Amino acid sequence: MKKLLTGNEAIARGAWEAGVVVCTAYPGTPSTEITENAAKYPEMYAEWSPNEKVALEVGIGASMAGGRALVAMKHVGVNVAADPLFTVAYTGVNGGLVLVSADDPGMHSSQNEQDNRHFGRAAKIPVIEPSDSQEAKDFVKLAFQLSEEFDTPVMLRITTRVAHSQSLVSLEERQEIGLKPYEKNPSKYVMMPANARRRHVLVEDRLAKLKAYAETSPLNRIEWRDTKIGVITNGVTYQYVKEVLKNASILKLGMTFPLPENLIREFAQKVDKLYVIEELEPFIEDQVKAWGIQALGKDIFPVIGELLPEVIAEKMATETDGNSPTEAKKQIEAAPGATQEIPVRPPVLCPGCPHRGLFYVLNKLKVTVAGDIGCYTLGSLPPLSAMDSTICMGASIGNAMGMEKARGKEFARKLVAVIGDSTFIHSGITGLINTVYNKATTTTIILDNRTTGMTGHQDNPATGLTLKGEPIQEVDLVLLAKAVGVQRVAVIDPFDLKETEQVIKEELAAEEPSVIIAKRKCALIEKNKDTTPYFVLEDACIGCMRCMKLGCPCIIKEGNKVRINPTQCVGCELCAKVCTSGAIQKGEQSNG
Amino acid sequence: MAENMNVLIVGVGGQGTILASRVLSGVIQKIGLDVKVSEIHGMAQRGGSVVTQVRYGKEVASPIIPKGQADIILAFEKLEALRWLPYLKEEGSILINDQRLDPMPVIMGTAQYPADALDIIRSRCRKVIVIDALKIALEAGNPKTVNVVLLGLLAKYLDIEKEIWLDVLKETVPAKFLEVNIKAFEAGFASTA
Secondary structure (H helix, E strand, O other): OEEEEEHHHHHHHHHHHOOOOEEEEOOOOOOHHHHHHHOOOOOOEEEEOOOHHHHHHHHHHHHHOOOOEEEEEEHHHHHHOHHHHHHHHHHOOOOOEEEEEEEOOOOOOOOOOOOOHHHHHHHOOOEEOOOOHHHHHHHHHHHHHHHHHHOOOEEEEEEHHHHHEEEEEEOOOOOOOOOOOOOOOHHHHOOOHHHHHHHHHHHHHHHHHHHHHHHHOOOEEEEOOEEEEEEEEEHHHHHHHHHHOOOEEEEEEOEEEOOOHHHHHHHHHHOOEEEEEOOOOOHHHHHHHHOOOOOEOOOOOOOOOOOOHHHHHHHHHHHOOOOHHHHHHHHHHHOOOOOOOOOOOOOOOOOOOOHHHHHHHHHHHOOEEEOOOOHHHHHHOOOOOOOOEOOOOOHHHHHHHHHHHHHOHHHHOOEEEEEEHHHHHHHHHHHHHHHHHOOOOOEEEEEEOOOEOOOOOEOOOOOOEOOOOOEOOOOOHHHHHHHOOOOEEEEEOOOOHHHHHHHHHHHHHOOOOEEEEEEOOOOOOOOOOOOOOEEEOOOOOOOOOOHHHHOOOOEEEEOOEEEEOOOOOOOOOHHHHHOOOOOEEEOOOOOO | OOOOEEEEEEEEOOOOHHHHHHHHHHHHHHOOOEEEEEEOOOHHHOOOEEEEEEEEEOOOOOOOOOOOOEEEEEEOOHHHHHHOHHHEEEEEEEEEEOOOOOOHHHHOOOOOOOOOHHHHHHHHOOEEEEEOHHHHHHHHOOHHHHHHHHHHHHHHHOOOOHHHHHHHHHHHOOHHHHHHHHHHHHHHHOOOO
16 A cells, blocks of 8 residues: 655654664654654554653664664754764664655755764664655665664655655564664663773674675665766665656665775766765765765755755756756746746744744843754744854853953943753753853743744643653642742733843843743643734824834834734733734634 | 646645645556655644645656746745746646735834735736635635645646545545535535636
């Protein structure tokens, strides 16, 4: 039976079919749905871990104990998990261990576009790259075999287009492989120097064996067509190349580390001109060139952004003559393009978003805001414009503290760190401990919207539910802040603008660290609310445009007054609260 | 079918483009063709510009439609129709919902919404169909079925039996909303001559 699955669904299915017993992850686009789908199979334990490092550590534990484990994260999550990763590369596995790294070329939903194949090479573990959903499922299963056969964790590297594209997949049944015996083996699993030195020798030996395996692996294959042009490619780019360069011979690499030197040499010798077409970094290309093989790659293709079919067509049209890319280029040129500037449509905080109230106040107070990763990063966009920095998960608190240490306590009187509930638990808590320990006076605002919003509403240790929906004792953020030594902890409703402003002012003035928890449920999950829309009494509106400072997508400027779009408005009342002339009223009114 | 068909569904996050692509891909599976669908999740969904690409035929490689190769663009909003125009084939059709949703730069007054968006599109494309899907959805009984009205419109321009569409719609939408959705689909299907 064939089923239309996203790459992420296919990976979860592959893990299930491979007899995996433990799946762990921290949510992050484009990886989130892997573990959401894994949780639907009752045979597999699945969890949201507090962060990627913990997720990998749990996965390693499951593997040591003899079970197969799948650990999934977005590319930047691997940075967080890098510490255990580089050492589990030494210990190897008992039950198979597969780490899914979901990279995001083009940064559809990310803060950078790092190419995580580099991690595979740096950690000396195999990197496998599927090009569609069928391969995603098949490669996961093969990855578990390789992991156990070569005693190594395996990285399955996907990109957004593989993760989120759907294609047809043949389904198979689950293979119940059971647990491998657990045996105490400190020389393998206790990585103190004497043991680690011995393991490093085995790592190098393993790498040589993997290299030999790559030469004949079914993961790498040549598709011979015309030999004038030969292309080495990988991942979804293979699909683009196949379509744009219909006559070219292709060496498709399903395993991009370690690379098959002999296979590549053989392919290079038989084609007139060799190209390496890969998205982001010249990872394959650099190695090919280091072997002294002539090839064209990043000489013509960009290292930035997605390597879309039209980009390949455009670049290859000048390289070839009368070939399929030339046709594709003609089609691009013939398309009815728009010539004028089209206004961009950036994402915005949703109507009714609880973050809007807080950012409105922060903007009003003109404070410096060290920001973090989540929906609330959108608070940096105009008109709220209330965020000065966003680096990585959990960075806000450390960033704010560094600003204070560099510029002094006076600067801290106009400085806050803003961080979401899930992000705070992910890696903000250590930053908060640091503010207390090293005597900073930072004000930290935790935006507690009772969910992990941006990635599509996942539970976390502060929401009271697990991934499988079981109720648990939630983390008490107030007690947690107090326990690490913060004396001043306040809980506010960010839609109570007066209270919000007053509390922030007080905490900024205090010369000691403080925590403000801005608690209000995400508008998309709040079910018990009155959604009657608001409208503007035209005669009462004085055109002060104060409500426009909220950046609400429902409020539209019309002439020198405003109007509210009733189909989008969810009745959050925030605009009525900032209106000083009583022109914004609750209820239906035909917009005249 | 000699060549693969490429359908681009564009709109604004929250407009319900995903249901439309889910039904379309279900229909393709029923007629036994290869199909690939590509969507972007995450940040863009928060009221940003969204796009779903559906490709089908005997064998589909890339899940992405290259510029200039969409046979049909189904646009849930006018500005988005204009934005994705470069993806339309020279002889392709563009089906547009006559709805305007202002993006934040327009709301803020830092950019202008091209008031003549439809005229621009008409002057550059051979086949342009515009309907007021919200009005049709209201007439069909529920303003939330705008996406199904548009799906009905799309069905009219794809060479696949209507019965198959209705079968998939029945499998996709919850039973209690089925009747209003079928009405909306039929109204969309019948909305142009």
